[in-house]
Amino acid sequence: MLIVQMARENPRWGYTRIRGALYNLGHVIGRNTIKRILLDNGFDPMRKRGMSWKTFLKAHWGAIAATDFFSVEVITQSGLVRYFVLFVIDLKTRQIEIAGILSQPDGAWMNQIARNLPDCEDGFLNGSRYLIHDRDPLSTRSFRETLGSSGV
Numbered sequence: 070m071l072i073v074q075m076a077r078e079n080p081r082w083g084y085t086r087i088r089g090a091l092y093n094l095g096h097v098i099g100r101n102t103i104k105r106i107l108l109d110n111g112f113d114p115m116r117k118r119g120m121s122w123k124t125f126l127k128a129h130w131g132a133i134a135a136t137d138f139f140s141v142e143v144i145t146q147s148g149l150v151r152y153f154v155l156f157v158i159d160l161k162t163r164q165i166e167i168a169g170i171l172s173q174p175d176g177a178w179m180n181q182i183a184r185n186l187p188d189c190e191d192g193f194l195n196g197s198r199y200l201i202h203d204r205d206p207l208s209t210r211s212f213r214e215t216l217g218s219s220g221v
Contacts, residue, residue, distance in 0.1 A: 183215035
């Protein structure tokens, strides 16, 4: 049976992961059915999952950076102006880079930042594999794809 074969060949896969793999192959089977089949064949349906978030961070510490915005309000001759500051932090060294400051950031600006950060000569993300960011609307698909095409 395919479920037992997948369980045997992938010892860390639980019934949810096996269900996803079966779905990708065109088979729609409920999680509880897979769980019952695994139990009937002597497998623990919960099985050991992949590494925890803490273990992942330790294993990849030197390749992870994070980014976010903070805002600064500045009084100018024309009144109060709010500036948005995009910063990036290397989690291993705790080094911080100000990626840009703008009063009205937009997608085009973020795409330029995405091209600058992994620059092969002096880009802050040079050598980073992962960039953690929140769900800010400025982290557009184009922003993520630009970073992804450079290996981040």
